[in-house]
Amino acid sequence: MTAVWTADRSLAPTDVQRLSVSIAATMAALVAGRQKQIEIATACVLAGGHLLIEDIPGVGKTLLAQGLAASVGGSFSRVQGTADLLPSDVIGSLAPNPDGLGLHFRPGPLFANVVLFDELNRVNARTQSALLEVLEEGHVTVDGVPHPVPAPFVMVATQNPIEMAGTYPLAEGVIDRFMAAISLGRTTPDEEVDVLTGRRGRSRLGTVQPVISLAELAAGRLLVAQTYLHDTVARYAVDVLNATRNHPRVELGASTRAGVAMIALAKAFAAMAGRDHVAPHDVHRAASCALSHRVVVAGGDRRGAAAVVAECLAAVPAPRR
């Protein structure tokens, strides 16, 4: 199964903005509120990263992921994390040929453009580790044979950080593979009314039409990657990374890969705003969603990490002309 993925080179830089606006409009019709999170999710998709959604059950994590998949044309699959889920359940396995002679690769649910991995932290460490390869390199290896997953490949994983019983905390390596982590938070009463009356929410999922084709997404990704990054802004990003490394409450600061992810996300933000260059506040925005899940704070407090990243951002003066 190989997706034909050719970039639509006729796209102009401002088209990324158009794409993101149409995704946002589609999503707004589906998900009550959460414009910021939708924007981050869109940026994540455009930047070619994977998204981690952390929140308590019932706030629309899965709906957000499904909506994202539905508004981007392409195949969608869903994996539900359980403790006994095995790598072969996810990535596929070798099955006997119908003629009984030899084996052939039977792809698992990972072989889709958008994969929703629900409750990733319920999957045991072994299966989590099996995801590392596909998350980073876009292919799986079974029996020594690499099988590329369709491109573009976006994994949207969710985890519930409150109910910890029977879970396998995501290893640092796995967490590091996700470009951004968001949490959804509560909605306003008006938005909740919308959901309860069926004007928005899961009941609308069936009505969602793809607003962006795979070719457009590919072209968008190309444009995002081409967004210009000035050295001064890059240095600012490095200063922010260093600030997390030097912060007294941090045990493990942001890695260089975190920096790469942060810059990719910042580029996506810039392109979505119709700009051809990354501005410092793009980095600022990207840092708050790209770093907080990667920084390990003494005592293992995830919320503390967000505060630490905010502190680091406040401590580093933003560059200006």
Add this chain to the structure above:
Amino acid sequence: MIRPAGVSPGAFALFATWIAGVVIAMLTGAAAVVILLAAGAVGGMWALVAGLLSVRRVRVDRITTADIAVAGEELHWHVVARAPSPVRWELCVAGGVVATGCSVDGETRLSGVGPRRGMYTSVELRWSSAGRPGLCWWRRRSTHALAGPLAVAPRSADDPAAVDRRATALSVGSAPARRPGREHPDGVRAWRDGDEVNAVHWPSSLRSGELIMRHRVQDASERWTVRARTGTDDPDHEAARVRRALEDGMRAGASVAVTVDNEAVEPIASWPEIANWCARFDPRAVSPTPKRRWRHPLRVRAHEPKVLTRRGRWAVAAAGAAPLMMVLQALGYGPAEMGVVLAASAVAAIVSMRAERWLRTVRPVIGLTVAAGVGATLVDISRVSSVATSLRFLLPQSLVALVVMHGFECDDRRAGRIAVACSALLTAYAAGVRIDDQLGAWLLVAGGGIAWAITEIARPDRNPRGADDPSPLTRMRGRRAIPAAAGLAAAALATLVLLATVPVPSGPAQLTLPSWLEERRPTGGDGGLAAPDGSPLLGGASTGGRSTGGTARGSAGSYAGFSPEMDTSARGDLGDEVVLKVRAPSPDFWRGQTFSEFDGRTWIADADVGTLTQGPEHIIRRSVGDVLGSDDSFVQTFYAQVDLPNLVFAATSPRRVLLDAPLWQRPDGALRADVALPAGSAYTVVSSRSNPTAESLRAQGVLDAHGSPPAYLQLPESTTARVRALATRLAAGSPSTYDTILAIEAWLNANVQYDLDAPIPANGRDAVDDFLFESTRGFCEQISSAMAIVLRSLGVPARIATGYVPSDRDEIAGVWISRAKDAHAWVEVHFPGFGWVPFDPTASVPLAGEADANTIGGELFDALGEWAGGNVTVLVGVVLAAGAIVAIARMTRLFVARHRRGRWGRLQDRFVEAAVRCGAPPAASNAELAAAFDDPGASTIAALLDSAAFSATWSDDDTMFERAVAALGELEPAGSRRHR
């Protein structure tokens, strides 16, 4: 609580220099040294309180650190504080210092080690500062609560505590006992050798086709209960042992718990919990804050980094340059020697800044070699003939060589301060020796350099982040310049006020009186007068006739009074050239000659040349008519500014003369050297004055009855009757001779005119009669002659003295200045109780006993006031020029900044300024700044600025710029539209 914390290394050198300056001031009596001392005292007071003020202005916002730390292992602290000047921080927990650091401004990261085991909720912050001078440290402390408690766990001990290891009974299938935490949750794993069959997770195994085991079963099969004991000698060690045991258990995969003295069992779920528990354990054992002990208030502590900064080193070298120049100039060296010394200092600065190991070891050798070379260049041993000259021709040169040599070793702050102290000492030496007009300017330069170097030494290394300041223009305000200027003005005023209490030095101590000859020009050796070139000087009129003034103009020798015979009708055409500078506490008549015999036209000096003493110290015997004065020693040092004849000037009555040549002591009281006195020579006279006052002279009554010594009652035969009649008329009704003298002076004042172009009396006429009654015009010789003859006709002994009177005073150098035209003749009247008392009907030199006791500050004030009064236009011009320079400098900086940053950069600065006024944080990005405005236009400007700064495809566009400027103009609140 604020208290002194000590002085910086090397500060005592500056103090010692001040004391040495006092010694120099006492030895030389130089007002300039006293001015330096006063300035130094004011500076010292400032250095003393600067730290106090600085310490008081520190505001600590917050302190953050980790939640868990390990005793003795690295721990970082983050102190956010505002401090105006460099501050040294010390962070104390439970009485012990755990972290130290230094900061120039706000945020500081301190690194240290974890304190003693325990739970801490607050820390004590101590900070110390010495302000900008960096000499005297003050310390303050305050206690701050931490955001959360800091748990300090002990380091794991090598020997674990006793452990109860017990297998947990766990049957497969039963609900597993849930443990909190997430380190070892339930799960499955692949099969390992030795796994029990009943731990196989069959559903997973069937699905995957391989054996999958329940992880939990193996994992939690053991439970470690660590037994902690209270009441041990060392609770810290016990906690460390517990920690070791708990960690061992955790590592072994057991579920761990701890029990204190076999009581309640407390399960431990995670690694941080272990640390927390060990930090909490046995709170009784955590020692309370140790009792505050009294500490030595002046303990010297190294509060500052030892190494001198590069900038500081150059400041030290620069501060030494002016004093070196001052001393070398005073010693008469030329540009070549100065070049050698300056180059040696620069080389010393460069060498001392290089930290290579081999260079460090050979540095003293290089220094010694260079200093020897410099010394050899400077010292001319041949000139040294006595202890007094060694002070001038050996000591300063050695001092210069030493300063140069020390430069090679000057690489830390202590050495830097010592070098600056040496520079100050050189300045004081030069100020004590020099008497020229440029001294004031040099003192300003040297003092400024020294003050700058002291603050530069104290400055810590520059904050490297300062280089990346996003908006350099925001620092361009005059905020730092104005307080600095105000501080300098206050210091200058304080110095003047202090000086106003210091009297003019009463002359140098008599230990080392200056005396040297620039060149030895022998005279005839017969005690006769000699011209400056050594040739005999004969009849006054021939050399100094008014009509022939053109040839010898300005020369001191051209004055008729400096010859064996003085024609009263002749006066040399004397110029404005400074001929003599005299360091003395008060003005007096500097007498060179006396004349006793008058022939009606010419005064003739005694032919008796007196006795010759060899010197260099000459004890002067009493001359005719002298009386023993009071014990008051009136010390005068005479500095010849031009080539002078062999007259030795002195105030009456000289008692000691220091002159490096034989000296003729004449019976008439005049002194003549056996050599001429070329320019640059100096000699010192100690006189004993009888200090007469108007009252005491009046008390002497009418003197005509005494008439002694008789030699001074001689009258020429040509004296006319109307002169005698005038004398009798003026004496009538005067209760004392003193009043008669005043009456004569008053009559002269009223009836004759001072006129340098007075006509020459006809041949054969009595000059006095002609002057008094015919021409009624004359100059000092004629006026004095008239007065002397009038007094002699009354039987009062009187004579004519010639010499110099001071016309001017250099308040900085503290010397009286006499110019060629200040050559003067006056009358000396003999009072039995006071000896010869000078009276001058023409110039206004007060009686020795009535001279005002002035202060240096008062004199400076007067001089400054006089100068300012006379130079209003210059003063206004200087102020305007300074203002213009400041304005031009600012505009230049603005222009340069504008040029460097471009118009968009300036727009950016304005945008930042406006946003900060609206409450945005100054370090924020443009988008955040725009948010402060509550105006959609702001985001547009922010986006434009960002793309101008960071876009690759940016192209400048005038219309866009104009639009941005207009939009920003609307955003800027009123009153902030500056610096366009």
